[in-house]
Amino acid sequence: MAAATTPRIIVVGGGLAGLSAVIKIAEAGGKVDLFSIVPVKRSHSVCAQGGINAAKNLKGEGDDVLKHFDDTVYGGDFLANQTPVKQMTAQGPAIIDLLDRMGVPFNRTPEGLLDFRRFGGTLYHRTAFAGATAGQQLLYALDEQVRRYESEGKVTKYEGWEFMSAVLGSKGEARGICAMNLRSMETQTFPCDAVIICTGGNGAIFGKSTNSVVCTGSAQSALYQQGAYYANGEFIQVHPTAIPGEDKLRLMSESARGEGGRVWVPRDKLDKRAAASIPEGDRWYFLEERYPKYGNLVPRDIATREIFKVVYEDEMGIDGQPMVYLDVSHLSPERQNKLEGILEIYEKFVGDDPRKVPMKIFPGVHYTMGGLWVDFEQQTNIPGVFAAGEADYSIHGANRLGANSLLSCIYGGFVAGPNAMAYAKALPAQEGDGGHAAELARQKQKNQALLNNKGTQNPFKIWRELGETMTKHATIVRYNPGLDEADAKIVELLDRYRDVNLSDKSQWANTSFAFTRQLYNMLEMARLMVKGARLRDESRGAHYKPDFPNREDKEFLKTTKASFVDGAPKITFEEVDTSFIAPRPRVYTSS
Amino acid sequence: MSTATLEAPAKSPMSTSVSETPARTRATNRTIKVSIKRQASPESKAATETFEIPYRPNMNITSLLGEIALNPTTVTGVDTTPISYDANCLEEICGSCAMLINGKAMMACSALVDKLMGPNGDGAITLAPLSKFPVVRDLAVDRSVLFENLKKVKAWVPIDGTYDLGPAPRQFPQVQEQRYPLSNCISCTICMEVCPQFNEATGFVGAATIAQAKLFNMDPAGAVLKPDRLRALAGDGGVQECSFSQNCVQACPKQLPLTEAISDMGRDVFVQQVKDFFTR
Ligand SMILES: Cc1cc2nc3c(=O)[nH]c(=O)nc-3n(C[C@H](O)[C@H](O)[C@H](O)COP(=O)(O)OP(=O)(O)OC[C@H]3O[C@@H](n4cnc5c(N)ncnc54)[C@H](O)[C@@H]3O)c2cc1C
Ligand code: SF4
Ligand code: FES
Numbered sequence: 001m002a003a004a005t006t007p008r009i010i011v012v013g014g015g016l017a018g019l020s021a022v023i024k025i026a027e028a029g030g031k032v033d034l035f036s037i038v039p040v041k042r043s044h045s046v047c048a049q050g051g052i053n054a055a056k057n058l059k060g061e062g063d064d065v066l067k068h069f070d071d072t073v074y075g076g077d078f079l080a081n082q083t084p085v086k087q088m089t090a091q092g093p094a095i096i097d098l099l100d101r102m103g104v105p106f107n108r109t110p111e112g113l114l115d116f117r118r119f120g121g122t123l124y125h126r127t128a129f130a131g132a133t134a135g136q137q138l139l140y141a142l143d144e145q146v147r148r149y150e151s152e153g154k155v156t157k158y159e160g161w162e163f164m165s166a167v168l169g170s171k172g173e174a175r176g177i178c179a180m181n182l183r184s185m186e187t188q189t190f191p192c193d194a195v196i197i198c199t200g201g202n203g204a205i206f207g208k209s210t211n212s213v214v215c216t217g218s219a220q221s222a223l224y225q226q227g228a229y230y231a232n233g234e235f236i237q238v239h240p241t242a243i244p245g246e247d248k249l250r251l252m253s254e255s256a257r258g259e260g261g262r263v264w265v266p267r268d269k270l271d272k273r274a275a276a277s278i279p280e281g282d283r284w285y286f287l288e289e290r291y292p293k294y295g296n297l298v299p300r301d302i303a304t305r306e307i308f309k310v311v312y313e314d315e316m317g318i319d320g321q322p323m324v325y326l327d328v329s330h331l332s333p334e335r336q337n338k339l340e341g342i343l344e345i346y347e348k349f350v351g352d353d354p355r356k357v358p359m360k361i362f363p364g365v366h367y368t369m370g371g372l373w374v375d376f377e378q379q380t381n382i383p384g385v386f387a388a389g390e391a392d393y394s395i396h397g398a399n400r401l402g403a404n405s406l407l408s409c410i411y412g413g414f415v416a417g418p419n420a421m422a423y424a425k426a427l428p429a430q431e432g433d434g435g436h437a438a439e440l441a442r443q444k445q446k447n448q449a450l451l452n453n454k455g456t457q458n459p460f461k462i463w464r465e466l467g468e469t470m471t472k473h474a475t476i477v478r479y480n481p482g483l484d485e486a487d488a489k490i491v492e493l494l495d496r497y498r499d500v501n502l503s504d505k506s507q508w509a510n511t512s513f514a515f516t517r518q519l520y521n522m523l524e525m526a527r528l529m530v531k532g533a534r535l536r537d538e539s540r541g542a543h544y545k546p547d548f549p550n551r552e553d554k555e556f557l558k559t560t561k562a563s564f565v566d567g568a569p570k571i572t573f574e575e576v577d578t579s580f581i582a583p584r585p586r587v588y589t590s591s
Numbered sequence: 592m593s594t595a596t597l598e599a600p601a602k603s604p605m606s607t608s609v610s611e612t613p614a615r616t617r618a619t620n621r622t623i624k625v626s627i628k629r630q631a632s633p634e635s636k637a638a639t640e641t642f643e644i645p646y647r648p649n650m651n652i653t654s655l656l657g658e659i660a661l662n663p664t665t666v667t668g669v670d671t672t673p674i675s676y677d678a679n680c681l682e683e684i685c686g687s688c689a690m691l692i693n694g695k696a697m698m699a700c701s702a703l704v705d706k707l708m709g710p711n712g713d714g715a716i717t718l719a720p721l722s723k724f725p726v727v728r729d730l731a732v733d734r735s736v737l738f739e740n741l742k743k744v745k746a747w748v749p750i751d752g753t754y755d756l757g758p759a760p761r762q763f764p765q766v767q768e769q770r771y772p773l774s775n776c777i778s779c780t781i782c783m784e785v786c787p788q789f790n791e792a793t794g795f796v797g798a799a800t801i802a803q804a805k806l807f808n809m810d811p812a813g814a815v816l817k818p819d820r821l822r823a824l825a826g827d828g829g830v831q832e833c834s835f836s837q838n839c840v841q842a843c844p845k846q847l848p849l850t851e852a853i854s855d856m857g858r859d860v861f862v863q864q865v866k867d868f869f870t871r
Contacts, residue, residue, distance in 0.1 A: 027753055038677075039738065041778055042685040100759035103748040103810040105771040112761030130771065136684055137774055144747035151742045183727060212679045246647065247654035248681045345682055348701050349651075414753075460661045503663050504672035508632045509728035512660060512673045 017389025048135020076397025207467015398541025
């Protein structure tokens with residue numbers, strides 16, 4: 001690709017991060033090809049419920065962007081590089097204003113100003129919201145702007161195309177991508193000067209999670225296998241409050257507690273009364289009791305561990321089951337109204353009306369703090385490959401604060417877009433075909449191998465076993481022997497994968513074929529997560545090892561960087577940027 | 592709801608109830624019979640395949656389809672392929688999974704098997720693709736027409752730019768309360784599927800697009816494109832095609848006030864036409 005003409009950027013992923021990048025590039029006069037597995041309006045961002053953070057200080061509390069900065073760094077247990085966090089929190093208020101101008105129906109105060117609610121890990125009302133469907137409203141607003149650019153010919157959408165790999169030139173730089181059409185199953189390469197990866201989270205590695213079906217992390221894993229660093233993979237957020245379900249764990253947003261929802265179990269574990277009839281004095285509000293200052297709004301890693309302990313150590317789960325109550329039944333109808341979206345989910349899928357009876361919830365895998373390693377310009381170590389959103393590792397350290405993800409997605413996209421443009425403009429012409437023919441051949445060969453395989457292993461069964469192993473050994477509580485067991489299991493699954501058998505070998509809209517290709521990438525990523533957890537002998541944020549209960553800054557105030565060497569993850573560590581706030585102990589108990 | 596028994600905490604961190612299919616352990620001999628209208632490609636002929644799946648409480652249609660993928664064998668023992676269908680969020684917010692379930696247009700992820708098997712719990716379930724959109728394969732259809740329609744009515748706010756221009760104008764909660772329900776549309780196209788007027792003969796845009804046009808006309812800055820939107824909805828295929836069958840408002844999974852939106856927009860389109868007539 002010649003750099004003299006209009007830069008041509010490929011954005012992979014049309015969630016909040018991807019759409020934000022697209023808008024910036026189109027606005028700056030670039031041409032964008034936008035690739036997404038699902039129509040972008042159906043991206044996982046649509047699921048976000050609670051809201052988006054920005055220190056607008058519209059409640060007379062004296063909030064400001066530096067407090068937001070501090071809360072984020074402290075909430076992340078000091079593992080995040082501080083420079084990008086500082087920039088993100090500083091841009092928060094302007095990002096909210098922009099979304100407001102785009103027409104997001106944010107809730108309002110009587111004076112017509114934006115309303116804000118409380119969220120975990122802060123003492124301020126800092127979360128702008130639109131009922132309990134903030135992600136849907138934000139995603140639609142950005143989707144509409146992109147549709148506008150599409151109709152002006154600045155954006156071309158490739159919906160129903162899956163990214164398989166990057167096309168790398170003679171110096172290892174990005175020269176395009178290889179993608180598969182999920183209808184015709186055609187694999188093809190596309191040229192570009194820079195590519196931005198915004199492919200979201202990887203909850204599917206844990207089998208069941210709060211994530212959408214396409215959140216497999218497959219694209220990130222493919223790039224890791226092509227030489228990109230993957231950072232802090234061991235940091236997985238398990239959300240304290242999800243509805244345990246057959247097929248997925250449906251989130252009950254932190255906003256339920258932000259609006260005054262309370263978590264409790266009966267004081268007497270043999271108490272068989274219906275929840276609503278248990279009097280106040282017989283209820284144990286364990287979070288409020290242990291964390292008088294933050295109460296139910298302690299950060300997620302802490303709330304999750306407390307619920308876990310109540311269930312498994314104190315054996316106080318409801319009816320002896322792994323569940324506790326999340327109660328919004330005492331809230332006023334106005335407050336309940338602001339939660340309508342999520343209360344409807346509970347009513348629809350469980351059948352009880354949470355306006356009247358307490359909900360039964362348990363923690364569920366929710367978010368990956370880890371992701372593709374990027375520098376402060378959102379560029380990975382592969383020149384010309386940028387990343388943003390949940391797919392990168394940059395903002396949330398060892399634990400993400402609620403309502404900070406939507407902000408980090410938009411921030412990341414806004415930084416990656418212009419930087420990809422600048423990079424593309426300075427890019428020298430490619431040598432030869434830029435690696436296109438070789439990459440296409442490599443991918444086609446993988447496809448053929450899979451189609452010709454005569455093995456006996458069902459890919460969906462391998463996936464189920466992967467999810468079980470990962471959930472058991474690599475979530476809330478981690479032990480080194482368990483992590484070793486998990487790694488051995490994944491190696492076994494990789495071995496069985498070689499024997500995988502597709503019951504559908506057709507070449508039209510073959511979803512199990514696409515899934516089986518993703519599955520391989522999930523297995524490789526699971527390994528690096530487990531390895532990172534195994535080596536990190538400390539407890540920090542979401543990563544908790546009872547055998548190493550303290551945070552060990554001397555040894556582990558470091559970013560974990562995994563690279564794919566000889567078919568296995570190799571871990572190195574990198575210093576963390578703490579140039580603004582000196583690390584201090586993270587304590588939420590004091591009142 | 593999870594039913595796993597309490598796990599010993601030592602060295603077995605998170606409850607397997609979260610990862611396993613707990614109710615499996617309680618599976619009875621009951622089965623669910625499900626007949627699925629299948630079609631290998633847009634050109635091929637449709638045929639029905641029937642499956643029998645062990646019953647578990649609290650299943651939805653998407654988990655039923657997942658169960659078939661684990662063991663794609665029909666009730667007569669014939670090996671077949673997993674069913675193709677669209678799904679992503681599994682909580683009725685992404686709009687992917689609309690299909691005909693027992694003949695009715697519904698979202699598969701929020702359609703609970705227990706409710707579909709009839710009062711005795713022994714009724715068979717039938718699945719078929721939406722009938723008014725081209726079939727891609729099995730239960731997956733092509734609904735891109737809705738996204739094209741949204742372009743026609745310029746369903747966006749034409750902002751000046753993404754740079755920091757300060758806050759938007761104030762907006763009273765009453766306005767937000769009117770806009771928010773319209774903004775909940777998940778583009779599932781069920782309102783179009785059930786509409787007697789949505790067909791090739793009329794070229795009707797359908798209720799969802801009209802509701803979105805109203806949403807953006809109500810936005811203080813979006814209103815600048817109001818005349819364009821109204822003109823796009825005038826004439827053939829526009830708002831006048833509506834026959835007020837009210838099917839849309841009854842079937843919409845997100846309870847959008849569709850008939851109200853259509854009649855409001857019908858009035859506005861008329862006013863715009865009169866204006867255009869006199870200024871021409
Ligand atoms: C239930 C739930 C509620 C949440 N609530 C909140 C909240 O209130 N506040 C908050 O801040 N955060 C919240 N989060 C987190 C937040 O929603 C996500 O982190 C965020 O939306 C991720 O956005 P993204 O743009 O990075 O990716 P996504 O929105 O996941 O988009 C990924 C995109 O990549 C595409 N894609 C993926 N792989 C490929 C591939 N191989 N090829 C092509 N395309 C691909 C997909 O099609 C999609 O378009 C919530 C998360 C969940 C699960
Ligand atoms: S208006 Fe309702 S039925 Fe129609 S597309 Fe939107 S959500 Fe679906
Ligand atoms: S899968 Fe998203 S609406 Fe059903």
